[in-house]
Amino acid sequence: MTVTTRLSLHLGDITKLEIDAIVNAANSSLLGGGGVDGAIHRAAGPELAIECRMLNGCKTGDAKITKGFKLPAKHVIHTVGPVWNGGAAGEPELLASCYRRSLELAAGHSLPRIAFPAISTGIYRFPPEEAARIAVHTTADFLSSEAIIDEVIFCCFDSESLARHEAAIETLR
Secondary structure, three states, rough: OOOHEEEEEEOOOOOOOOOOOOOOOOOOOOOOOOOHHHHHHHHHHHHHHHHHHOOOOOOOOEEEEEEEEOOOEEEEEEHHHHOOOOOOOOOHHHHHHHHHHHHHHHHHHHOEEEEOOOOOOOOOOOOOOHHHHHHHHHHHHHHOOOOOOOEEEEEEHHHHHHHHHHHHHHHOO
């Protein structure tokens, strides 16, 4: 199985995916917020916030895992993406670390199917084309030496995000 056959795209709501793990683009408190973070917390129910409180937050570029509770996904991997401040403050490296750490947690918990939203591209203002490229290339690099993960889905909220991720995957072929 090649790396590109293990990558797929989905247009829709990440909270509806029946999968081993979905990734939450969380804030450092892990206690919910806007965008995909708020949607995941609402769909999972109040138990998610209770478990997140016990994790004592998360640093930018890192990730932590919880159960999925009322979500169809078995687990939620929470990662804190960087706020874009022009790119000279390590934002690309921190975003790559979000994907890498999330994949490491999935592999470490033997979770073969994982779905990512477009991390940091909403209120954190990361340039979406660069974010898609970093997401796809970091994931492909990880998968090239990791056999536990069978499928990584880039779950895109809109057709523009889908097109950006599709273009990034094409650069791997």
